Amino acid sequence: MLGIDNIFELIFIVGFVAGSVIRKIYTFRCRHGKAVRKHKSVVDIILISAGGLAMAAPLFYIFTPWLDFADYHFPEWLGWIGTAVFAMALLLLWRSHADLGRNWSAILQIKQEHSLVTNGIYRYIRHPMYAAHLLWAMAQGLLLENWLAGWAFLVVFVPLYLIRVPKEERMMLEQFDEQYNQYITRTGGIIPRFRK
Secondary structure, three states: OOOOOOHHHHHHHHHHHHHHHHHHHHHHHOOOOOEEEEEOOHHHHHHHHHHHHHHHHHHHHHHOOOOHHHEOOOOHHHHHHHHHHHHHHHHHHHHHHHHHHHHOOOOEEEEOOOOOOOOHHHHOEOOHHHHHHHHHHHHHHHHOOEHHHHHHHHHHHHHHHHHHHHHHHHHHHHHHHHHHHHHHHHOEOOOOOOOO
């Protein structure tokens, strides 16, 4: 069926637009600043592009019949759980951008005026944007009853996270050395570290 089929598809579209607006606002705000260290590889470009396609696959599912062959059905309550998870993902995506401020960049780079952000959500986890995208990927699978459109982002996110985060951590260690080492001991990667 063409068009929005149910409430969870509508919720996904609203969340997709909200997430896109959050990203655009901070992309615009952070477009200035000279990079002093940058890491950009073919693998990064492929992974980021695949992530974008996996996040957009639901649009093909919702607005065309092309992916209908991969449909399945969940109990409705899972869609409501997906809605709550998507709301948490969007809140975390916004908060992590807001707390990072002008230090944020879509590519792995250190800017001239770069500072180590350890306040706000970064007080608890080092990679809240990745945590937000993990939540988004899980929500997408719970909101959209299609094996391809629903779970594509999660399938792409896992290698993206496993490949990019170590590079990001190395860059931060090179830039901030012991300060970043201490930060690592206090925080979790994408899950807060619970200890005394």
